[in-house]
Amino acid sequence: MQPTTTATDRADARRRAPAFARQMQNGDRIAHFTTFIFAGTIILITVFLFYELYASSYLTREKFGWRFLTGTTWDPVALEFGALPFIYGTLVTSILALIIGVPLGVGAAIFLAELAPMGISAVLAFIIELLAAVPSVIYGLLAIFTLVPFLRDYIAPVLESALGFLPLFQGASYGFSLLAGGCILAIMILPFIISISREVLLAVPRDQREASLALGATRWETAWHIAVPNAKAGIMGSIFLALARALGETMAVTMVIGNAPRINLSLFAPGYSIAAAIANEFSEATSNMHISALIELGFVLFCITILVNAVARLLILTTTRKGAVV
């Protein structure tokens, strides 16, 4: 019985409703339709990108198959292409960037959100957001003239004498290296981690903090045990956004990484990243096989980013659930 009454009610309302309201309903439908188209476009673009990269790389996919992912030779003359050195360089520099950038970034965000006076926090946050707007080629230039000589002359000798027993810190250091790539990426992702983490920490309800302080906790204890766990999901989100940025960064990395497609355990050795290889070689690639190999590199990078995003979702899901239990 109930559905029919509501239906008749609605029909009644519609009959009684002035023209204005009817138009409102109409506008709603249009808004729904347009926003749906916009959202759909994004999905279409992604699917199209995926398809286009996959389809345009058929030459190398046919010739090399899975060997493309495990091969270590990149020879445009002999048309022998293997992507492993590029995948290795991309992952190593990005992970290095996270190892350096996450403690620094999250630490800075905690200071700005929890411990610093509000005035200082706002000014610093503004400056940090400015850093995010600096073009990457500027970072690259700065790195060539300051970071690279600094790493070569001061940091590398110290690392070698202290941790030289690890294969990570052996061999000659020219400055242009995986280490330099990781460092410049760390600097570039810091603004993302800091500004997003700070916003998330500031959004933690005031009651939570006051309750903790009322129970006798210090400000640091409140920040570390109450605010940070509350903001965990957001902080994780900022880190994965930073990682996605690090994986795709091109200009600054190619300027300092040394651009040598070789796999070397040592962080002092030059390497190469996927994005840098595409940017470097695409404009002068003349053979179809070479172009196809570069497009397949792009496809591999696309898959890596999708994978990273999926892992990020999973991590956020599990950590937030844990947070709810505790």
Next chain:
Amino acid sequence: MKRVASILALTLVCVGCSDNPKTDAAGPSDAPTGQILINGAGATFPYPIYSKWFDQYHRLFPQIQMNYQSIGSGGGIRQVIEGTVDFGATDSPMTDAQLTGAKTKILHFPTVLGAVVPAYNIPGISEEINFTPEALAGIFLGKITKWNDPELKRVNAALNLPNKGIVVVHRSDGSGTTYVWTDYLAKVNPEWKSKVGINTSVNWPAGLGGKGNEGVAGLIKQTPYSIGYLEFIYAIHNKMAYGKVRNSADNFVKAELASVAAAAARVVKTIPADFRVSITNAPGHDSYPISSFTWLLIPSKIPDPAKKQAMTDFLHWMLDDGQEMVETLAYARLPKELVDMEQKAIASIE
């Protein structure tokens, strides 16, 4: 809400009508104003002289507008094969396979001469270093690893070359400069030819890569005891130290406009009719061995008569008045005999 809907409708209309100008844009030369627009794309190395030429030519003949995009030789070859530009430009001649792949026959016209030089950074040494072809190949193959290697000391007796490791620097981006460099090394060293080969980008046996001339120069400046190769013009403008190279007449020659022009002059008598020739390791007492032409790629059939006229007029002008401008920009000019041959070849454009 009505307003929203009408705005939406308006944008839809706009999206619809934006398709039309696109089809119009395909033939701007047919514009009623009599403007002739010629589009080209290709090599970055001759970009400074090309942009000067096109600018000067536009001033002389305001109705002719030539646009040039310096997207790289590879891109220039691709676009001229597909016919999306009116002319291309390249630092490495097109291969036979590329020529047969093109819809119309593509003609090569040498425009200016360039050279590639070995540039280095050795603290304490400001003198010019002499390089034998064996030394250059050995260094870039990763076999000669110390600056005081006997092969280097033998021809640099006056210099106190240090006992330091050599840091090799090469281009990481595909480049006509790399093509000339590897072409030279392949000619003088059989191992280089079989192991590495000739291309705009190769699988380097050793060293660090820098993007562009500026990237390589930056790496050399920032890395003590390094050596790399640079375009002659770039090395001059940026005052990089570069060495002499021993030519096929066993003479150590420094890259200069005269020595580069000498290399071209020696090869002119044997140049093939399609002008596709490498002049690295040229014969002659005073020829600089790592010199090269750079070419304009012109389709042999230009259906639009106005465009064809403009293109051939420009080529004649480039070979005549245009050549007078090249040396101010540190390019070497074409030998006289070659200019005459090219003037005749222009007639084959239909």
